[in-house]
Amino acid sequence: LFKTFSDTTRIKILYALFDTPRSVGDIAETIGATQSAVSHQLRILKQARLVRFDRDGRSLIYSLADDHVHTMLAQGMSHICE
Numbered sequence: 001l002f003k004t005f006s007d008t009t010r011i012k013i014l015y016a017l018f019d020t021p022r023s024v025g026d027i028a029e030t031i032g033a034t035q036s037a038v039s040h041q042l043r044i045l046k047q048a049r050l051v052r053f054d055r056d057g058r059s060l061i062y063s064l065a066d067d068h069v070h071t072m073l074a075q076g077m078s079h080i081c082e
Helices: 008-016 024-031 035-047 067-081
Strands: 051-056 059-064
Touching: 008 024, 008 035, 008 067, 024 035, 024 059, 035 051, 059 067
Parallel strands: none
Antiparallel strands: 051 059
16 A cells, blocks of 8 residues: 555545546646556556546546545645644
8 A cells, every 4th residue: 555655646646536536637637647647557546446437438537446545645645734
């Protein structure tokens, strides 16, 4: 889990999904990365069970996997801001 959190792009993706589900294109635009890079990191985050996706027609909409992931990110940010 900590190895997964060690990549800044993955953390940016998780925070992009913190409040709202998004497509790969939306995530890429939000964090300033390519769709290819975001897709690669999302695969790792899915394997770690930190994100999930739902189909919306041909699009995949990603969100945080559950409330535990949301809580971990919120606590991490709180700790950093202290």
